Amino acid sequence: MNVSTRQGTVEDIPAIFELVKELAIYERALDQVTNNVDKMTRDYQEHLYDFFVAEFDSKIIGISLYYFRYSTWKGKRLYMEDIIVTEDMRGNGIGKILFDATVAAAKKTGCTGMMWQVLDWNTSAVGFYRKYGTNFDNEWINCNMDF
Secondary structure (H helix, E strand, C coil), X not given: CCCEEEECCHHHHHHHHHHHHHHHHHCCCHHHCCCCHHHXXXXXXXXXXXXXXXXXXXXXXXXXXXXXXXXCCCEEEEEEEEEEECHHHCCCCHHHHHHHHHHHHHHHCCCCCXXXXXXXXXXXXHHHHHCCCCCCCCCCCCCCCCC
């Protein structure tokens, strides 16, 4: 399988938004998606996030979307918001390719580390991250507030 990865572009946003919706369906939470292509385009143009895409036969089949955050204890960190691979392409190593590209970007940009979240019921993703020696946090509670 000849899969290529590259840095995403603004032209890719409609295709990556379709992947976002596919992930939301997989997680049984499509009703929680309030983002759209226009917002994602504006936010990308304001440099709020960046992403890698994986392509097969000139079609985007996966993304890794990330942004930078700052820790008072650790300094600059890369936060990986999502890795998404189309359902029909899962199990072909595409997640690994995207994850490795994201780790490389974190190192290249001087980050002291990388952070992300994984749902506890997503055992395949938990197993994937374990292979990297990931530290799973049992102490911190995730919090959020919607506006």
